[in-house]
Amino acid sequence: MSVMLMPVELMSPAPGEDCHPSLALANSSGRQDDSPEADLLSTPERATGWMRQRRLVAADIELYEFCNNLLGEFRQSVRDVLGAATAGTQPDTKAVAAINRAMAQIPSVRLLAWDASTGFHSQQKYAQTQALEHALSAIAADVVDLLTGDDAGTLAQCAAPSCGRFMLRTHARRQWCSTRCGDRVRAARAYAKKTSTDIPEGTTR
Structure with missing residues (x-):
């Protein structure tokens, strides 16, 4: 039985993405295969929209091919580190180094700001040319918080073979x-069980 894999746009966010941008980045490829239709970072335009939606860059920032490639490489590092955490294995040293490198690119000092639409909020000043570095730094800091904070014990990877989020x-x-992933796996199991019971006794497979 073939299982239809849904594009990321049609899938609801995985639990935790709303408070952890590192989870959202790791899941932006949607599933274990890297087909373009399932990848929210497949083009600079899609990646720019993804980052704007999560307020990782300002509304006037545009990502170009080079920056988009850096974002894709960083996503793989995040996935490698989260994958090691969920599997209980030693993380790839290059992936860990990439996380730490991103954190060190932008100073962590934040300033108090105010505007009529949001009121008081914290703000980090950086040059527009450092927009991507700032976004990666914020995501890297979230990776550290996720893996060392209260949520570390609840981090998991979807058990659906066709997913991987x-x-x-x-x-x-x-x-x-x-729910979609759970339903797909249960349907596949039911089909496999039915197929197995439908085979005549004594028939070899």
């Missing part, structure tokens, strides 16, 4: 990042 477990027995 990372999530925070909302309860101990949760295995899927979405």
Whole structure:
């Protein structure tokens, strides 16, 4: 039985993405294969929209091919580190180094700011030419918070073979990042069981 894989745009965010931009970045490829239609960073235009939506860059920032490639490479480092955390294995040293390098690019000092639409908020000053570096630094800091903070024990990877998205477990027995993934896996299991029972006795496979 073939299982239809849904583009990222049609999938609901995995639990935890709303508070952890590192999870959202890791999941922006949507599933384990890297087909362009499932990748929210497949073009500079899509990547710019993705980052604007999450307020990682200002509304007037445009990503170009070079920056988009850097973002894609950084995403793989984030996925490698999160994957090691969920599997309980030693992380790739290059991936860890990439996270630390991103954190060190932008000073961590933040300033108090105010405007009529949002009121008081914190703001970090940086040159427009450093917009991507600032975004990567923020995501890298979130990776550290995620892996060393209170949420570390709930980090998991969706058990659906066709998915691979990372999530925070909302309860101990949760295995899927979405109802859609759970339904797909259960349907595949039911089909496999039915196929197995439909084979005549004594027939070899």
